[in-house]
Amino acid sequence: MTTARILDFLRTRRPDGPCLVVDLDVVRDNFVSFRKALPDSSIYYAVKANPAPEILRLLAGLGSNFDCASVAEIEMALKAGATSARVSYGNTIKKERDIARAHALGVTLFAVDSHEEVEKIARAAPGARVFCRVLTDGEGAEWPLSRKFGCVPQMAVDVLVYAHQLGLVSHGVSFHVGSQMTKLDAWDAALSDARRVFDKLAQQGIHLKMVNMGGGFPTRYLKDIPTAQAYGQAIHGSLRKHFGNNIPETIIEPGRGMVGNAGAIKAEVVLVSRKSDEDDVRWVFLDIGKFGGLAETMDEAIRYSIVTPRDGDEMEPCVLAGPTCDSADVLYEKTPYPMPVSLTIGDEVLIEGTGAYTTTYSAVAFNGFEPLRSYVI
């Protein structure tokens, strides 16, 4: 799955230490696929997935919009060539002074999920458009979705009425079905909720214009995933079902789906050992772990595809762990990971599909290990 360009880069440059290599051609292909799959939706790239300047510049050039979680991310998007009209401040938890900074930068679209956030925006970004995030159950997502973001639909109605009363533009509704969502029909129930919020506001003379359908589009790890086209068809079907001929403006916010499969991490086997002569499971220690960029292995949630130079040899289940002194820095233990019996200290492995949610999760310097380096080619 790792591209020839990435393999060439690693062969030629031979970087020392763990690193992520991202192939921009794949990002471009992903963007085109999303545009084809949902031609009537605006694409807002979730910058948090991978804010590498080269990626942001490419996407800005392709006409992407940007979903930003902080003022720093807004500044990165603007620096990459996006106009402020193409930026959404999508975090529902913002300091009022950060809202004011975004407003000063020209941003006019903000996420909310509470009355309190609406008040901040009314004060710091008067006249801005807001969309209210609605809770979904996240069932079928491989990365846990908590109740952290969103409110129940009835409260969303109240929040948007309140925004209207405070002079803001009540623009729409958002939801997130959960990251790495492999169920095609996951958007359906949330779109049904969105329609109800539209109706209740219309009854009060407030006409919403937009549904932000969030991210959730997966990357292929070990299991096959549906195509962007299949997601597009399912989502379009649900939009028709719930909104009929009055389909509103829609937004999607792919992050993992845009860059996940564009990157691979090169890592090295530091140690292969056993804990006792009786153990039937070996321990394989890599030079990257939970605190070096693989945070999504938390609770063994994301299970990456790992390519070794000895694939094809006899395999046996191994516990896979990172290099730090933290006992929690274990990647796969409850469900051991099959690795070649012949795997040897010094072997280089490729952890595939790691273009999203790796570099930025990396710890500053835990155990003195430097943060994950990244090359965008």
Place this chain on the structure above:
Amino acid sequence: MTTARILDFLRTRRPDGPCLVVDLDVVRDNFVSFRKALPDSSIYYAVKANPAPEILRLLAGLGSNFDCASVAEIEMALKAGATSARVSYGNTIKKERDIARAHALGVTLFAVDSHEEVEKIARAAPGARVFCRVLTDGEGAEWPLSRKFGCVPQMAVDVLVYAHQLGLVSHGVSFHVGSQMTKLDAWDAALSDARRVFDKLAQQGIHLKMVNMGGGFPTRYLKDIPTAQAYGQAIHGSLRKHFGNNIPETIIEPGRGMVGNAGAIKAEVVLVSRKSDEDDVRWVFLDIGKFGGLAETMDEAIRYSIVTPRDGDEMEPCVLAGPTCDSADVLYEKTPYPMPVSLTIGDEVLIEGTGAYTTTYSAVAFNGFEPLRSYVI
């Protein structure tokens, strides 16, 4: 619990954004307490707990030794004024080229827990002293201890015999009872194991000299903890019980116990909201979370003491969460955290006992948020 010096600093300097402030006077007091509690043990500060140069310089000046997890940490310890004789390379998972670098820097003491690691050290640091880490059960520790480090005692015997055969100095045994260990007798079983390893090697003519009793010494969070003196007495009792009049050299490696209570994080309430009108639990969002330095709230393991300007008002249980768009960035939800009903957006809170395992765990820039800043005063 936060010192007057830290409170003064925050009042005077009023730093913007979340930050850690560490009071060196407390670190000095902790060092003196450990030295008094275990006068016959050498103190090796676990650099990973907090590698701030000011802390390392203070401890080097006080005569501390240093437990280092990487070459970068070794270089920090040397730069702070330690000699290489006062450094232990305590990570059992090392690249051979890093062992060679440590050897070149003059380090002569290395941790191992496998035959494979012994071979690397024999090649890259010939003649070095090694100690083998033995697995313990970690019962009673508040931060999970996995089987990641160490091997069973019988394998430790084999590993140390092998080290001897390869021309290394088989110097001793190490163990770690688990971080934030609040049971005084936790060291007893491990010391009994250590004694058995000593005996089995003596039968083969190899005379170990040292027991590295690791860290595990706690910081006071919400519950009271025993004093350093109480740990010293319990450990000394176990040493006497298992080694009689032949107590070997001993090492302790306090990290959390040395710096945890020396620091406090200043954070800000960004949002207080509910998810529905029926919810009886409010959500309190801070400008710091799991990816900004509070990684030890993983699985709600470490429960910090949080001081607010409205303590004394009526309290109610809250879900406490961080500022990032990651739904996993929730600090306390399973067991909600009591906070004042009057707590308001913009309030500054103090997260106490955060001098250890915070700055270095902080993510590079997740969501565009800068890493945790730190002031050592």
